Amino acid sequence: MIRHANVLLLVATAALLGACASAPMHYYTLLPSAAAEPPNPATSLAFELLPVSVPAQVDQPQLVVREGGQSVALLEGERWIAPLADEVRGALSADLTRALPGRDVGGMPSAGKPALQVRVDLRRFDSQPGAYALIEGAWSVRWSHGAKPASLACSSRVRESVGSGYDALVQGHQRALDELAGQIAVVARALAAGQSASCPAG
Numbered sequence: 001m002i003r004h005a006n007v008l009l010l011v012a013t014a015a016l017l018g019a020c021a022s023a024p025m026h027y028y029t030l031l032p033s034a035a036a037e038p039p040n041p042a043t044s045l046a047f048e049l050l051p052v053s054v055p056a057q058v059d060q061p062q063l064v065v066r067e068g069g070q071s072v073a074l075l076e077g078e079r080w081i082a083p084l085a086d087e088v089r090g091a092l093s094a095d096l097t098r099a100l101p102g103r104d105v106g107g108m109p110s111a112g113k114p115a116l117q118v119r120v121d122l123r124r125f126d127s128q129p130g131a132y133a134l135i136e137g138a139w140s141v142r143w144s145h146g147a148k149p150a151s152l153a154c155s156s157r158v159r160e161s162v163g164s165g166y167d168a169l170v171q172g173h174q175r176a177l178d179e180l181a182g183q184i185a186v187v188a189r190a191l192a193a194g195q196s197a198s199c200p201a202g
Contacts, residue, residue, distance in 0.1 A: 133172030
């Protein structure tokens with residue numbers, strides 16, 4: 001009887017391990033599609049987007065989602081294709097390239113130091129499937145060309161409603177980052193043109 005029970009336990013364990021091994025793994029990216037035409041290098045504004053910081057709570061390979069209240073879940077089967085900070089920076093770089101329009105020369109040793117420098121520090125990156133995607137943080141733009149360097153530091157909070165499913169959640173974060181890039185671009189263009197700039201309302 002004991003031997004029979006042990007055999008059943010081994011069979012059940014093997015079945016469970018097999019189910020776990022066959023569970024699908026899904027990977028997500030925040031990078032927008034490359035459908036848009038690249039800006040003309042002759043007219044685009046060179047900029048450097050510095051490394052972006054993200055909250056430690058969500059700086060995980062897995063998606064971290066709210067389940068309501070203070071409860072959160074680490075989704076083993078739903079993962080970012082790259083570290084979240086790199087994903088956020090890549091998305092913002094692509095969005096700024098389109099919004100300015102410009103070209104991110106950060107990390108290019110032969111490019112020299114561009115006149116326009118952007119820093120972003122995300123303090124919240126909240127995800128609740130079927131409800132919202134939210135980003136909140138501080139950012140600054142510095143324009144160092146000419147005799148009078150100019151800079152402006154601001155903060156933003158962007159909340160996007162999302163449908164059910166993790167694809168919709170990631171798309172919500174893409175829209176939020178695109179909105180943030182648009183706000184940064186407005187300030188950057190004003191500073192580059194020698195105009196006064198103000199932080200976005202709200």
